[in-house]
Amino acid sequence: MRNYLKYAVVLILAVALLALGGISCSTGEEGGPTPTPSATPTPTAAPPKEHYKIGAVLDLNGAYSNLGIPEKRTLEMMVGQINENGGVNGHLLDVSIFDAKSLVDECVSGVVGLIADNVLAIIGPSSSGESAGIIETVTAAKVPNISLAARLSIVTPVEERYWVFKTPQTEVEAVRAIYAYLQGKGITEIAIITDTSGYGQGGKQYLESDAADYGITILDAKTFNSGDTDMTPQLTHINGTAGVQAVICWGTDKESVIVAQNMKTLQMTIPLFCSHGVATKAFINAGGAAVEGVIIPAGKLLAADEIPASDPQQKVLLKYKNDYEAIYGADSIDTFGGHAYDALSMVVAALGNMTEGLSLAEARAFIRDYIENDIKNLALTGGVFTMSPTNHLGMSPGSLLMYEIKNGDWSWLK
Amino acid sequence: MLTKVKSKWNYLVIAALLVLLLLIPFEWFLGQYTHLAIFIGIYTIVTVGLCLLMGYTGQVSLGQAAFFGMGAYVSAILSKTYGVNPWLAMFIAAVMTGAFAYFIGYPIFRLKGNYLAMATLGLGLIMWILFRQLVQYTGGPDGMVGIPYLSIGGFVFDTSFKRYFLIWFFCLVILLISQNIVRSRTGRALRAIHGSEAAAESLGINVDQFKVKILALSAVYASLAGSLYVHHLRFVSPQSFDFLASVKLVVMAVIGGLASVWGAIFGSGTTHVLSEVLRKAGEWDIIIYGLILMLIMIFMPGGLFVKLKEIFERLRLRYRQRGVEP
């Protein structure tokens, strides 16, 4: 028996060491000057062009996996399509996807690893907290980074975000979309209930700062934590505050379902508005009858079929929706995958215009410069983008529409 | 004769390991794992404190990440927001955290067994909530960026390569100090306490005071590690100090081997290397991780270091036997 133990230990250690060795072999030498073309076998055969390596850190596990998984699927779908058509100027695309598991430490480690793997650009992370965590790393390593997270602070102050861009709408646009709608309906007194996470705090910040601009007063502001299972106490407090005409909830989908459910239990009849973070099928499926009538701002993807042909985004929206749903089924589309689509589209646009034979550092700088200066009026799924040295989001106004949940589906409130 | 052979072997092994350690960050060797090695070093420092605490006082601490986080945040806030010299900030953080632990230690150690575990858990959670909620100071859930590098005179620790040596220097110094403590009178007193508190009391050892001192020491270690952590990542967020982080620390301590100082390296190293290796397993990574964790504890309940020493001893005996036989 004792021998077995000894061998088991040695075996485990040996396997671990081998695996480590195997990984170090497969990832190749560190540093090195460039993606140089592979050695030419004969003078007559044209050398195959080197692959363009892109890195992506996404949350495939943990709290933000409902963002990461559609993002991953989108990237894989796009890379498949591009490579089927011969790649970008003959260079095939490789996307290395790293699972950050919704953890900042993992995310940073992943980014360090991807940079060491000589990726040309990094797409992601999925969440705002992680995005904040890697700003230093990508800046020090001079690697262009397109984040898929919401907070405005990811790309501001822009002087300190030279290498960082992002594609999703910020909480600012979402808040303003809701407030504009409320103003149109003559609602002036509201209560807010927000998540204590960075996402929720961002929402709260702008809900409070922009309310006066729309003639709105916040009578009560409560908070809840991610993972909380009951918001009845907070809602009881709100219910007890006289004059509240609507409730705005800022959190991710699961907790927002609980808020909607609790409101129904308390027989609160005032309307509930949620953030664009709940624009998922899971919200509707799990919410069931409780989320009927909930109104949210979200990108145009949810109403792709209804967007008029005069809208510059229409073609892109429909193509993405049809391609994605052909693989993953009807109604599987959501806005999170769309942000990844937009990010990779920008990188591919840059690569398409890149001169041959640049060194790794030059290629990365080229991509960064292209995205900052040459993305003008580019219609993608999230909106129409115009980046600039002072704006690393560059999204046009009007990119968010208001939707109401009717009969278990998103209904565009035109 | 026996002792001479033993020390020769020991020195050889130690020398080999030191050389290995020195060479890791070089590109031609294992340079791509410098970042990983730095994390292993930082977490080893926390784990040593936890090993001493859990191993010698028999108290499970489910909130050690609180001290880790305190060191991190105090360092971050003082050096970034108030422009204090990072070394001074680190020192202040360690003193604050140690004092806090000392102060909290007396009431906490009045609780026994599972109540104590609950208290440490509660402490960890409360600190985590404070890190998240005191947005004005800590930056809230999204944390703080732009924390300055450590530097000595004009020499700035601005690359992973340089920081690797700094952090492992700290790590080895702390390991040696801890080794000293364990071998000293204090260590013997601690082992007496671990054996039987009543007996130790009867021998005149002030049990409560020792326990609190070890708690404070483990807190200081954790605080130093936290400071090094923020000056490495230049970023801090509460997520690194939540309940799961405390659990991860306990796992590292137990895998390494409680009441063992050098085991801490193994505990920290195994956990991190395992995570890194399993990254290639894609979606199965946490399944395999859980499985391996269980297997390690089933076959090596005393910890890796103890097991490795056992194997080493057995191999050495066999080698000597073969030499002696005619």
Add this chain to the structure above:
Amino acid sequence: MSTDQFVQYLISGLTQGSIYALIGLGFTIIYAVTRIINFAQGEFVMLGGMLSFTLASSVGIPLIPAIILAVLIAAAVGAIMYVLAIRTARGASVVSLIIITIGAAIFLRGVAGQIWGVNFVRPPFFSGDKSISFLGAYIHPQALWIIGTMVVVTIILHLFLSYTMVGKALKACAINPVASSLVGINPKTMALIAFVLAAAVGGIGGVVMAPLIMTSYTVGVMLGLKGFVAAAIGGFKSPIAAVVGGILLGVVESLAVAADWGPFSSAYKDAIALVVLLLILLIRSGRLAEEEMTS
């Protein structure tokens, strides 16, 4: 605060407290008999919920057989976990066994993630969705199910432990493992029964709470934590103690939200609850120490 509001806060506290109690019961059973803190308890609860969803919603089995099957499977998982992971670790210290349960929790979570994916789901309500009015406040029918189940399970456990041979043997093992083995009680069998019971109770809890609070492969972490706190307040002593701990935790959390003064927004409710409970622990242990000294 009006009376209606106060009743509402209490109802909320009672519901959440029952949830915590159902989870804490499992912790208490295993700890009492084996001294192990089972970090996989939350995962048993998660399995109960996920299984009942799959069986009732996807596979389409009628509700009652689906629930029973879900609980049985959860109990089986508990048994397997004990036999394969805990019993094989011969001579391991309690701390090592705790780490094994941590490994098991991670493993179960990973497997659940593979089987069910990452999305959260809701099994169907037991008796609909219409809230019931009570003393000026409202309660969801599922909440009544949760509270009721908690009470019934606690009573059954209490009776089991006090009046059946097996139950009394379990209790004996909890009080003094050495003495009970001397009178012929096999500690390994007792441990197995404890794990199966804890998994079953966890599964029952999961089944009855999932329709109200939804479930996904990661809920085990938070639920396990809350359940552990509940059991710890109760001192890991008896089912009743766990229930008291759970209800206390739920009610204090709920009232902490209501007590909205100064800088302490509802964000601090967890911290406030913990501080209150830690103070209770301190006072209790002080009184316990006095008892020990005077007896």
